[in-house]
Amino acid sequence: MERVVILVDVQNIYHTVRQGFSTGFDYNRFWREVCAGREVVKAIAYATDKGDAKQQQFQNILRAIGFEVKLKPYVQRGDGSRKGDWDVGIAVDAMEFAGLADVLVLASGDGDFDVLLERVQKLYGVKAEVFGVAEFTAFSLIRAASKFTPIDGDLLLAR
Numbered sequence: 001m002e003r004v005v006i007l008v009d010v011q012n013i014y015h016t017v018r019q020g021f022s023t024g025f026d027y028n029r030f031w032r033e034v035c036a037g038r039e040v041v042k043a044i045a046y047a048t049d050k051g052d053a054k055q056q057q058f059q060n061i062l063r064a065i066g067f068e069v070k071l072k073p074y075v076q077r078g079d080g081s082r083k084g085d086w087d088v089g090i091a092v093d094a095m096e097f098a099g100l101a102d103v104l105v106l107a108s109g110d111g112d113f114d115v116l117l118e119r120v121q122k123l124y125g126v127k128a129e130v131f132g133v134a135e136f137t138a139f140s141l142i143r144a145a146s147k148f149t150p151i152d153g154d155l156l157l158a159r
Contacts, residue, residue, distance in 0.1 A: 001038060002039070003040075003100065004035065004103045005040075005041050005094070005098060005103070006105045007046070007094060007105070007107070008045040008046065008067070009110060010045050011086070012108045012110050012132075013131075013133075016137075017133055020135060021156055023156050024156070025156065025157070026156060026157050027045075027061070027062060029155055030155055031043075031065050033149075038103070040066065041097060041101050042097045043068065044067060045067040045068070046070050047059065047062075047070070047071055048071070048073070048086075049072065049074060070086070072086060087112050087113070090108075090113070091113070094106070095120065104120055104127070105130075106131070108132060109132035109138060111139075111140045114140040117145055121146065128145050128146050129147045130144075132148070132150070137150075
């Protein structure tokens with residue numbers, strides 16, 4: 001049985017799915033697809049925390065599915081810019097857990113992760129699978145992946 005590590009860039013997935021399809025991502029369906037016939041070694045969803053009830057409910061749903069939820073405070077700066085980026089945290093965890101798995105699954109379209117996928121494949125011999133909204137997923141990330149699965153159809157919540 002393949003061992004899998006699942007890392008989800010929640011903010012990236014939320015915004016790209018919303019922008020591309022005006023709906024939400026079906027985390028339950030994603031979990032079933034990614035875990036079918038595999039042993040989950042680690043599953044982490046990285047999110048920002050605004051502290052509102054709706055967001056906390058969503059985080060609890062992720063936990064009930066099987067994800068560890070890592071939160072970073074949502075910061076809105078005085079100049080109007082926002083901060084809540086998990087790129088470094090995702091990269092650190094990928095390097096830490098990739099050696100325990102046969103497959104690393106990354107749900108994100110962020111091209112900053114292309115080098116990370118190349119490195120974990122080379123160092124640990126894992127396959128790197130990416131799930132992302134095709135039109136908003138960096139080509140470099142798709143190219144770096146062993147397999148790319150576009151988020152559409154069954155991976156979307158019914159509207």
